[in-house]
Amino acid sequence: MSSCETCVVRNRAICAGLDNRELLALNAMGRRRSVTAGESLIWEDDDSLLVANVIEGVLKLTTSTEDGREQIVGVAYPSDFIGRPFGQTSRSSVVALTDAKVCVFARNDFDRYAREHPELEHKLLERTLAELDRTRSWMMLLGRKTASERIATFLLEMADRFGETGCAPVLSPASRFALPFSRQQIADLLGLTIETVSRQFTRLKQDGVIGLPSRREVEVLDRRALEALTG
Amino acid sequence: MSSCETCVVRNRAICAGLDNRELLALNAMGRRRSVTAGESLIWEDDDSLLVANVIEGVLKLTTSTEDGREQIVGVAYPSDFIGRPFGQTSRSSVVALTDAKVCVFARNDFDRYAREHPELEHKLLERTLAELDRTRSWMMLLGRKTASERIATFLLEMADRFGETGCAPVLSPASRFALPFSRQQIADLLGLTIETVSRQFTRLKQDGVIGLPSRREVEVLDRRALEALTG
DNA sequence: GCGCGCATTTGATTTTGATCAAAGCGAAGC
DNA sequence: GCTTCGCTTTGATCAAAATCAAATGCGCGC
Numbered sequence: 001m002s003s004c005e006t007c008v009v010r011n012r013a014i015c016a017g018l019d020n021r022e023l024l025a026l027n028a029m030g031r032r033r034s035v036t037a038g039e040s041l042i043w044e045d046d047d048s049l050l051v052a053n054v055i056e057g058v059l060k061l062t063t064s065t066e067d068g069r070e071q072i073v074g075v076a077y078p079s080d081f082i083g084r085p086f087g088q089t090s091r092s093s094v095v096a097l098t099d100a101k102v103c104v105f106a107r108n109d110f111d112r113y114a115r116e117h118p119e120l121e122h123k124l125l126e127r128t129l130a131e132l133d134r135t136r137s138w139m140m141l142l143g144r145k146t147a148s149e150r151i152a153t154f155l156l157e158m159a160d161r162f163g164e165t166g167c168a169p170v171l172s173p174a175s176r177f178a179l180p181f182s183r184q185q186i187a188d189l190l191g192l193t194i195e196t197v198s199r200q201f202t203r204l205k206q207d208g209v210i211g212l213p214s215r216r217e218v219e220v221l222d223r224r225a226l227e228a229l230t231g
Numbered sequence: 232m233s234s235c236e237t238c239v240v241r242n243r244a245i246c247a248g249l250d251n252r253e254l255l256a257l258n259a260m261g262r263r264r265s266v267t268a269g270e271s272l273i274w275e276d277d278d279s280l281l282v283a284n285v286i287e288g289v290l291k292l293t294t295s296t297e298d299g300r301e302q303i304v305g306v307a308y309p310s311d312f313i314g315r316p317f318g319q320t321s322r323s324s325v326v327a328l329t330d331a332k333v334c335v336f337a338r339n340d341f342d343r344y345a346r347e348h349p350e351l352e353h354k355l356l357e358r359t360l361a362e363l364d365r366t367r368s369w370m371m372l373l374g375r376k377t378a379s380e381r382i383a384t385f386l387l388e389m390a391d392r393f394g395e396t397g398c399a400p401v402l403s404p405a406s407r408f409a410l411p412f413s414r415q416q417i418a419d420l421l422g423l424t425i426e427t428v429s430r431q432f433t434r435l436k437q438d439g440v441i442g443l444p445s446r447r448e449v450e451v452l453d454r455r456a457l458e459a460l461t462g
Numbered sequence: 463g464c465g466c467g468c469a470t471t472t473g474a475t476t477t478t479g480a481t482c483a484a485a486g487c488g489a490a491g492c
Numbered sequence: 493g494c495t496t497c498g499c500t501t502t503g504a505t506c507a508a509a510a511t512c513a514a515a516t517g518c519g520c521g522c
Contacts, residue, residue, distance in 0.1 A: 061367070063367065063368060063370075063371045064371075065371070065375065065376075065462050066462075067462075069375040069462075070375070071370055071371040071374040071375045073367040073368075073370045073371065074367065084360065084364070085360070086356070086357050086360060087360060087361075087364075091364045091367065091368060092367060115353065118349035118352065121349065121352055121353060121356055122346065122352060124356060125317070125352055125355060125356045125359065126317050128356065128359045128360055128363060129315065129316070129317060129318060129359055130318075131363060132359060132362060132363050132366060133315070133318070133322045135363060135366050135367060135370065136292070136294065136304040136305065136322065136323060136366060137294060137322060138370065139294075139302055139304045139366065139369065139370060139373055140294045140295075140296070140302040140304065142370055142373035142374040142422065143302040143373040143421075143422025144296065144300040144301070144302045144422060145296075190374075191373065191374025191375060231296050231297075231298075231300075
């Protein structure tokens with residue numbers, strides 16, 4: 001039996017829309033793999049040997065300078081595609097932020113298969129175009145926004161992704177969620193230092209805009225205020 | 232006669248590899264258009280109505296905040312593809328930096344045509360993946376590099392694209408080129424202010440790393456030094 | 463050739479966020 | 493329950509780049 005049949009991202013990942021025969025062939029090429037938090041799956045500037053679908057967990061894409069400065073250039077969530085197809089080298093590292101499960105393929109197998117399946121390539125193209133849009137709007141944040149604008153933008157994006165707004169239609173819906181990032185990782189995502197991130201969080205808490213039930217949890221108390229701060 | 236036949240980017244743009252019949256169909260859908268320096272072709276957050284190949288000239292892709300801060304999120308050169316296929320809205324503006332010629336298509340015509348021509352979609356995918364790589368490495372610059380590192384990175388990239396290195400094999404090949412950017416545009420590209428850009432240029436000139444024959448021209452005198460500054 | 467307007471450069475000062483340093487806190491193990 | 497370690501917060505100071513302001517000079521039209 002194909003493990004694709006029971007895959008939780010079956011209908012959201014790029015494999016969606018493949019028929020049973022195609023899925024069987026893809027299944028034969030790939031294998032599931034567990035990655036523990038902190039473990040690397042792909043290394044910057046290494047040969048691009050594998051690509052994967054994220055089934056579960058959160059991973060970061062990073063680039064680093066020689067002297068150790070790091071910038072998170074992307075974040076991959078379940079159903080996202082990671083790795084560099086059709087290219088010799090991978091330009092960023094991929095590291096698990098939480099324990100994760102991925103469905104990996106040898107890159108050359110995947111490339112060959114994709115070229116024979118235009119529908120799959122089309123899905124990959126749509127995803128890549130959307131990711132490029134997201135990346136470009138993050139460039140605006142990194143190039144032109146202040147620390148507090150960066151934090152507000154980040155928190156709203158997290159709230160939209162993870163927040164469970166109460167069912168009652170209230171004016172400023174509070175939303176509570178767990179961050180998959182440490183303070184340092186938030187800094188690496190926003191192009192700030194850990195101290196600046198911490199101070200901005202403290203300020204928003206003091207102003208009653210957010211609550212911080214624990215280190216990894218955030219509660220958006222005043223969404224409007226946060227939206228007004230995004231710049 | 233198809234104007235594609237005489238197109239100077241015929242063998243480099245995504246149309247490369249199409250056979251005569253396909254080219255004829257594509258040609259029937261598109262039309263050439265001249266854009267003068269400063270003129271907009273696409274507006275941020277507008278419906279995505281057109282896509283295009285750049286034939287001649289340089290264009291900037293930008294996003295702006297409400298209060299007028301601008302970030303250049305991409306630069307398009309001859310043979311590059313611009314616009315947002317397969318999407319409802321365009322997330323950045325496209326404005327000509329120099330007088331330019333483009334080959335434009337109605338987006339929905341292009342989308343339909345592309346879906347019927349996997350080879351074309353594949354070329355677009357390869358281009359989009361490469362652009363995503365470039366964009367991500369620019370994120371590192373915006374998030375983590377200092378002003379002088381940004382300037383050095385920028386100048387080397389410009390030198391590689393525009394510079395004509397002398398034929399004699401010398402140790403530190405000098406390379407001279409004209410910038411398609413004003414100081415303000417360089418600032419918008421690097422996430423800096425015009426004053427900072429100007430001061431960094433002046434410093435590099437004083438240090439003998441570059442020459443500035445005119446406002447729009449740069450001569451790289453000491454490539455090694457510049458490389459050492461990229462961070 | 464001359465003056466005009468605008469982009470650029472230069473200078474003074476301020477601000478933001480980084481850096482350096484120390485204290486606080488919470489989860490895991492003993 | 494207590495200790496420990498690492499993450500986070502807080503505080504003090506510093507530095508880089510932004511801002512504010514003025515001068516310069518280049519290219520263009522007359």
